[in-house]
Each structure stands twice: as structure tokens, then as C-alpha cells.
Amino acid sequence: MTGSETAVLREMRWWDIEPVLELERGLFPDDAWSRGMFWSELAHARGPGATRRYVVAEEDDRIVGYAGLASSGTDSDGAAAAADIQTIAVTRDHWGTGLGSRLLTELLRAATAFECAEVMLECRIDNVRARKLYERFGFETIGVRRGYYQPGNVDALVMRLTDPSTPANP
Numbered sequence: 001m002t003g004s005e006t007a008v009l010r011e012m013r014w015w016d017i018e019p020v021l022e023l024e025r026g027l028f029p030d031d032a033w034s035r036g037m038f039w040s041e042l043a044h045a046r047g048p049g050a051t052r053r054y055v056v057a058e059e060d061d062r063i064v065g066y067a068g069l070a071s072s073g074t075d076s077d078g079a080a081a082a083a084d085i086q087t088i089a090v091t092r093d094h095w096g097t098g099l100g101s102r103l104l105t106e107l108l109r110a111a112t113a114f115e116c117a118e119v120m121l122e123c124r125i126d127n128v129r130a131r132k133l134y135e136r137f138g139f140e141t142i143g144v145r146r147g148y149y150q151p152g153n154v155d156a157l158v159m160r161l162t163d164p165s166t167p168a169n170p
Helices: 014-027 035-042 099-113 128-136
Strands: 008-011 052-059 062-071 081-090 116-124 140-149 154-161
Touching: 008 099, 014 035, 014 062, 014 081, 035 052, 052 099, 062 099, 081 099, 099 116, 099 128, 116 128, 116 140, 128 154
Parallel strands: 081 116
Antiparallel strands: 008 052, 052 062, 062 081, 116 154, 140 154
């Protein structure tokens, strides 16, 4: 079995923050999230007014991936919400196993449950692996944010999926 098949996806909880931070710093050394950012996101992930969904992938008592999504809720007219993929990360030893696809699928399920009409994300322009994943799921590039990722001054592609309930080709 591959890492994708043996890893168990579950809700991210506060006790996962430290191992997730360790992965975050290893995978994104220049622009890693802080402990406070994860705490803030998880504060909105539970209860009746939850607007976030964060999951971890665990294998042999080790976190090998994580992902998060934020929903904007409904607008003042009650129209469907939009969602933003906040983060997806997989340990290097699990690259190419399909685990990123499983995490993205879980986030799109959450977007559908939040009744989101579209899902947005930013992707480093130099992260070809991630771009290919998003494109396989039907995300389209709709813009560029110049110098978005700091301190490296790397551009971000802004991508959108217009119907998260029907990804193109996961």
C-alpha cells in the first residue's frame, strides 16, 4: 500500500499544532505559518458557527500531511458562500502517493458542506507540483499576485474552482 492509502485523515485538533508546525517549517521555511495562525484557524473550526475545516493525515502515529479551508459563510442575501483553501502540505516522503489529492478532496467535501459556490486559493508560481494537482481538480488561474510570498518576493497564482461538488478529474 502507498502512503496515501495507509494514512488516516482526521480532524486537526490543538494537540496537532506542534507536529504540524514542525512540518510547516520544514516544507515552507521562508513563509511558514506561526503557532498563533494555526490556533486562530482552529478556533473557528468547531461548533455550530464553524467556518473552517482542518484535517491531518496520520500514519504510524506520525502526521504526514495537513490541510485547511476557510468558508466565508453566506452573504447578506443568503447567497452561497465562497471558500479559500488556506494550506495543503504533505511530507516529502509522501509526495507522489496521492495523499495531496485525498486532502484536497476532503477540503472540497467541506466546501460543499459549507454550501460554497466556489473555492479560491493562492499557489506559489514556482510550485509546479501543487499547480498540477489543482489543475487536475479543475482549478483555473484567474490572476497573479505579484510578490505575494515574502520574504522571497515570489508571485502567487490566484486559482478558482467554480463548483467544488464536482471536481474535474481527481
